[in-house]
Amino acid sequence: xxxxxxxxxxxxxxxxxxxxxxxxxxxxxxxxxxxxxxxxxxxxxxxxxxxxxxxxxxxxxxxxxxxxxxxxxxxxxxxxxxxxxxxxxxxxxxxxxxxxxxxxxxxxxxxxxxxxxxxxxxxxxxxxxxxxxxxxxxxxxxxxxxxxxxxxxxxxxxxxxxxxxxxxxxxxxxxxxxxxxxxxxxxxxxxxxxxxxxxxxxxxxxxxxxxxxxxxxxxxxxxxxxxxxxxxxxxxxxxxxxxxxxxxxxxxxxxxxxxxxxxxxxxxxxxxxxxxxxxxxxxxxxxxxxxxxxxxxxxxxxxxxxxxxxxxxxxxxxxxxxxxxxxxxxxxxxxx
Amino acid sequence: xxxxxxxxxxxxxxxxxxxxxxxxxxxxxxxxxxxxxxxxxxxxxxxxxxxxxxxxxxxxxxxxxxxxxxxxxxxxxxxxxxxxxxxxxxxxxxxxxxxxxxxxxxxxxxxxxxxxxxxxxxxxxxxxxxxxxxxxxxxxxxxxxxxxxxxxxxxxxxxxxxxxxxxxxxxxxxxxxxxxxxxxxxxxxxxxxxxxxxxxxxxxxxxxxxxxxxxxxxxxxxxxxxxxxxxxxxxxxxxxxxxxxxxxxxxxxxxxxxxxxxxxxxxxxxxxxxxxxxxxxxxxxxxxxxxxxxxxxxxxxxxxxxxxxxxxxxxxxxxxxxxxxxxxxxxxxxxxxxxxxxxxxxxxxxxxxxxxxxxxxxxxxxxxxxxxxxxxxxxxxxx
Numbered sequence: 001x002x003x004x005x006x007x008x009x010x011x012x013x014x015x016x017x018x019x020x021x022x023x024x025x026x027x028x029x030x031x032x033x034x035x036x037x038x039x040x041x042x043x044x045x046x047x048x049x050x051x052x053x054x055x056x057x058x059x060x061x062x063x064x065x066x067x068x069x070x071x072x073x074x075x076x077x078x079x080x081x082x083x084x085x086x087x088x089x090x091x092x093x094x095x096x097x098x099x100x101x102x103x104x105x106x107x108x109x110x111x112x113x114x115x116x117x118x119x120x121x122x123x124x125x126x127x128x129x130x131x132x133x134x135x136x137x138x139x140x141x142x143x144x145x146x147x148x149x150x151x152x153x154x155x156x157x158x159x160x161x162x163x164x165x166x167x168x169x170x171x172x173x174x175x176x177x178x179x180x181x182x183x184x185x186x187x188x189x190x191x192x193x194x195x196x197x198x199x200x201x202x203x204x205x206x207x208x209x210x211x212x213x214x215x216x217x218x219x220x221x222x223x224x225x226x227x228x229x230x231x232x233x234x235x236x237x238x239x240x241x242x243x244x245x246x247x248x249x250x251x252x253x254x255x256x257x258x259x260x261x262x263x264x265x266x267x268x269x270x271x272x273x274x275x276x277x278x279x280x281x282x283x284x285x286x287x288x289x290x291x292x293x294x295x296x297x298x299x300x301x302x303x304x305x306x307x308x309x310x311x312x313x314x315x316x317x318x319x320x321x322x323x324x325x326x327x328x329x330x331x332x333x334x335x336x
Numbered sequence: 337x338x339x340x341x342x343x344x345x346x347x348x349x350x351x352x353x354x355x356x357x358x359x360x361x362x363x364x365x366x367x368x369x370x371x372x373x374x375x376x377x378x379x380x381x382x383x384x385x386x387x388x389x390x391x392x393x394x395x396x397x398x399x400x401x402x403x404x405x406x407x408x409x410x411x412x413x414x415x416x417x418x419x420x421x422x423x424x425x426x427x428x429x430x431x432x433x434x435x436x437x438x439x440x441x442x443x444x445x446x447x448x449x450x451x452x453x454x455x456x457x458x459x460x461x462x463x464x465x466x467x468x469x470x471x472x473x474x475x476x477x478x479x480x481x482x483x484x485x486x487x488x489x490x491x492x493x494x495x496x497x498x499x500x501x502x503x504x505x506x507x508x509x510x511x512x513x514x515x516x517x518x519x520x521x522x523x524x525x526x527x528x529x530x531x532x533x534x535x536x537x538x539x540x541x542x543x544x545x546x547x548x549x550x551x552x553x554x555x556x557x558x559x560x561x562x563x564x565x566x567x568x569x570x571x572x573x574x575x576x577x578x579x580x581x582x583x584x585x586x587x588x589x590x591x592x593x594x595x596x597x598x599x600x601x602x603x604x605x606x607x608x609x610x611x612x613x614x615x616x617x618x619x620x621x622x623x624x625x626x627x628x629x630x631x632x633x634x635x636x637x638x639x640x641x642x643x644x645x646x647x648x649x650x651x652x653x654x655x656x657x658x659x660x661x662x663x664x665x666x667x668x669x670x671x672x673x674x675x676x677x678x679x680x681x682x683x684x685x686x687x688x689x690x691x692x693x694x695x696x697x698x699x700x701x702x703x704x705x706x707x708x709x710x711x712x713x714x715x716x717x718x719x
Contacts, residue, residue, distance in 0.1 A: 194340075201716055215718035218710070225709040228716055229656040232340055236631040237624065239343035263624045308617040317621030319606055324599060324623065325421045332627045334345055 004062030007041055011070040023073055024151040033074055033097060033122075042076075045084035045250040051086060056249030057242035062188055065238075068191020071296045073153055075099045075119030077184025082127040084250035085180070089170045091136065096124025098306040101157075102178040102304070104130045110161020116147055116183070118303040120155035129177035135167045135319075154303070176251065181304040182261035183241050189264040189300050190238040193231045196275045196293050200224060201307055203279055220278060222262045227274040230267040237263035243334040255317050255331045262310035268301040338648045338715030341635035350414045357418040360391065373423025373596035374687040377589050378550050378694070380427035386459045388426075394433050395457035397439060403454030408642040413588060413633070420592040421599075426551070427501055432456045433544060435583045436463035436509055443527075443568035443576050452507070452529070465495035466510030466530070466554065467577070473498075474707050476511070477521045477574065483512040483528050483561065490514070490528060490566065492536075500701070502552040508532055511577055514570050525573035528565045535559070546693045546710040559645050560717050579645055580678055586636045586650035590657035591629045593698055594664040597691055598622060600684045601668050608679065618671060622664055629657050648715035655708040658698040665691045 012063060014035035022028040036042060041063055046052020060080060068074040074097045082098035099122075101114035114120070114128055114137075121144060128135040141163045148154035159167070161260075204215030204224060214220050241260025272294040275281045283290040301307075321327035364387065365373075369675055388394055396412045398404020419426050434529065437456045440448055455461035472479045481494025490538075496502075496510060508530040516524030536559040540550040568576050605615060632653050640648035669688060672680055699705040 078521030133643055199719065204718055212718065215713070218706075221713035221718055222706065222709050224716065224718065225655070225712040228338070228712065229652055229659075232632065232652060233625070233628045233656060235340055236343060236635070237628040240627055240631055243343075258620065259624045259627055262620055263628055266621065266624075307621065308613075311618075311620030311624060312613045312616040313620065314624055315618065316611070318601065318623050319611060319616065322606075324602060325417070328623060328627050328630065329346070332623075333630070 001062055003041075003044075003059060003065050007039075007063045008066040010035070010039055010041075011066055011072060015070045015072050015293050019291055020071065020073060032072065036072070036074065036076065037095065042079055044081055046087045047084070047250070050087035050090075051301040052084070054249070056244040057183065057252060058244065060109075061239060061242040064184060064187035065191040065194070065235075067196045068188030068193075068296075071195070071293045072188075073119065073151075074122050077188050078119065078123075078127075078181060081180040081184055081250070082125075085127060085172055085176065086136070086169075087249065088250065089134075089172065091169050094125045094136075097122055098255070099123035099126045100177050100181040100184075100304070101126050102130070102181065104128065110164055110237060111158060112161075112164045113156055113158040115156050115160045117155050118181075118299065119153050120144070120157050121146060121153040126157060126212070127177060128173055132171055132174065134169050134172050135164065135178070136169050137163065137167045142170065146265050148299060149295070151292075152299055154299060167258065173251070178256040178305070179252045179254050182310060183238075183257035185300045185304045186241055186257070186260035186264035187238045189268050189280065190231075190234045192293050192296050192300070193234055193268070196290070196297065197228055197231045199290055199293070200227065200275045200278050214278070221321060223274045223277060227271055230271050234264045234267050234271075240332055242279050255314060258310045258314040258317070259332055260312055261305065262307050263308070265301045265305075265307035268297045272297040289336050337717065338652065338712065341632045341649055341652070343631050344634055344638045346414070346634060347410050350411060351403075353411060354418060357393070357415055358422075361418060361424055364423060366421065368425075368594060369686075370423075370449045370596055370600045370683045371686040371690055374594075375425065375427075375548070376420060376593050376596065377426050377430050378548070379423070379425035380501065380550075381425035382428045382459075382486070382504065384425050384464075385429040385462075388429070389457065389459035394429055394459055395437055395453065396433075398437055398457055400452055402441070402449055403457035403501065404437075406589050409637045410634075413637045417588050417592070420589055421595050423596040428462050428504055429456075429459055431500065432463035432464060432505075432507075434587065435465070435580050436507075438583055439488055439509065439527075439576065439580050440529075440567065442579065443572075445564065447564060448529070448567065461507060462501070462505040464499050464502045464505040464508045464552075465580075466499055466508045466512075468498045469495060470497050470553075474704055476520045476577075477525065479511060479513060479525070480518055481512045481556065482511065483514050483526065484564075486560075488560055489563040490561040492528070492530065492556045492561055494556050496554045497552075498542075499552045499554050500550055502532065502539050503549065504556050505532055507715075508554065509567065511573050515565075522574040524571060525577075526570050527567045527573045527576050528561060529567060529624075530556075530559070530561065530565065534561075542695065546690050548694075578647060581703065582647040582650050585654040585708075586633070586640065586646065588630065588633050588700075588703045589606045589658065590654045590711045591626060591633060591657075593661040594691055594695070597668060597684070597687050598664055600681075600687060601671075604679075604681060604684060610678075615671070618667055622660075622667065627659050629653065629660060632656070648711060651703070651708045651711045651715070654702065655699075655705055655712065658705070661698050662695050 003270040043052040046055035142157040145156040395404035483490040514526040538555040
């Protein structure tokens with residue numbers, strides 16, 4: 001929680017809605033990133049032997065939650081994790097933002113396309129894992145196709161065979177990148193959900209209709225309380241997700257990562273929808289800040305695999321265990 | 337105010353206790369059908385409750401000086417979880433153990449504590465709760481049942497309804513009006529312990545839509561209570577009631593009401609070799625939400641251990657939890673409906689049918705969904 005507060009304060013200054021708008025309008029692309037880079041937070045998952053803080057996901061939770069609360073457009077969670085992966089492989093770490101990719105199309109001539117790379121247009125590199133092969137691909141050598149709506153930096157990225165061949169690095173354990181991406185996105189969903197709830201509560205108390213704040217209307221209260229329950233549920237699911245049981249603290253636990261992303265994605269759209277229902281028309285204006293945060297809920301919901309994809313992964317693991325309660329206790333919870 | 341619930345790990349050192357409980361349940365419940373297990377904490381078996389008492393498992397958090405085990409709320413969480421997940425028939429003692437005992441320990445006189453609490457721990461005293469009345473459901477402060485002060489103590493008149501298990505109980509803790517009028521709302525309400533064997537009391541079981549008789553109507557016709565029937569202070573009934581509801585709403589019984597069905601379904605899915613993406617996603621989704629709820633329930637337990645009264649947080653867990661319990665029933669019903677060829681057992685279908693019928697009560701008992709959301713809204717400072 002201490003890391004959360006510290007990083008949250010930093011982001012309040014360096015990643016305000018105004019600064020996000022400037023970035024989205026391509027006015028001041030480097031300011032947010034340079035403050036992140038100099039903060040030292042990007043190396044918290046990197047082992048101490050490689051010059052990082054050597055923390056695990058449990059500590060990273062607060063940092064990523066804060067990144068979500070401020071809807072940082074850069075792939076922060078991905079960079080945190082990619083830096084740990086690269087350090088674990090004794091690979092030099094590039095300085096810019098690193099996106100993660102797992103959805104890949106190959107063409108016969110060696111051309112490779114990474115689909116729906118979250119934050120890909122802001123990244124300098126993409127850490128991509130395709131079955132047993134791991135790549136570190138330079139984004140400036142990719143053909144870029146934007147695939148998001150207004151303000152999105154998501155992209156299909158395509159590299160020619162020659163670049164692909166020279167970008168292969170040592171291999172990571174199977175499915176490392178997909179689980180790290182899922183868990184990281186789940187936590188930023190939890191963070192941005194917290195922001196969206198806070199804005200919704202404030203608006204419901206401030207906005208007066210029928211002679212009273214709309215937050216006093218039972219129909220509105222019923223929706224907001226359901227939203228709050230979802231927000232708290234996602235918070236808990238991602239905290240469960242961040243318990244690391246692996247030997248190396250930066251490696252996510254597969255089952256809890258699947259739990260976190262499936263639950264976060266399942267709730268994300270409902271949370272965004274209630275926020276917009278309460279805010280009414282002002283909430284969808286470019287001028288008002290709500291959309292800066294809700295847009296990310298829609299994007300992060302799908303990115304890296306959505307609710308059903310990850311629920312099925314969790315379901316597969318649970319079906320193989322003969323006792324659901326013990327599976328939950330031993331694989332999804334950790335004893336103190 | 338409502339505070340976010342953060343993950344706390346289940347303390348170590350309880351694993352051997354959990355195993356002991358599980359071994360006991362495996363032995364005691366070996367021939368219990370899924371459809372009976374689906375009754376969960378509405379299923380009643382007095383002999384079973386007595387066996388639990390012999391093991392020392394009633395009044396787990398009650399001090400040893402009063403016949404309890406003197407353990408903390410995490411131990412109680414483990415015991416409750418094992419009982420609920422196995423579908424053990426705990427209804428006879430459940431309310432006394434969960435809320436009446438703790439309520440008397442908190443607000444009762446030392447004489448009341450010495451008399452009632454050891455009996456609760458020995459399964460010699462079962463309690464029910466008298467709150468709702470025919471014309472006072474969610475609007476609880478409008479109750480009309482009156483306990484009038486007289487020379488012998490209190491003269492009780494009125495009636496209670498939807499009183500779970502009254503027909504099997506020895507005592508009721510009733511919320512009654514001891515002064516003023518219904519229009520005085522919270523003022524003038526008190527809690528009294530009613531010995532249900534007293535003259536002037538009629539208990540009429542009400543058959544529910546599943547064919548069970550779990551709740552009752554209870555009539556009081558000039559029932560003379562002793563002066564020491566009053567719990568705590570006269571006029572403090574509402575505050576005591578609210579504190580009691582924090583105990584009622586916080587436990588894992590708001591997560592596991594449909595667990596017998598989920599266990600039975602998973603067992604049959606596994607046996608049939610079905611593992612398509614949709615089936616796996618349903619299982620993973622239900623298990624994921626159940627895990628988040630379990631995490632929140634453990635976080636509420638931590639607040640109880642810390643000595644707080646997390647009434648609003650408990651309402652969050654209950655409202656979210658009952659929504660989950662009901663969704664689980666719908667989801668498995670839909671899953672079966674989409675697969676007429678699936679060789680489902682009659683036992684699973686009977687458990688499903690019970691839960692389809694009585695699942696609606698999950699979001700009624702202990703405060704309706706709408707009332708809970710009003711409490712949560714206040715906790716969120718919506719004003």
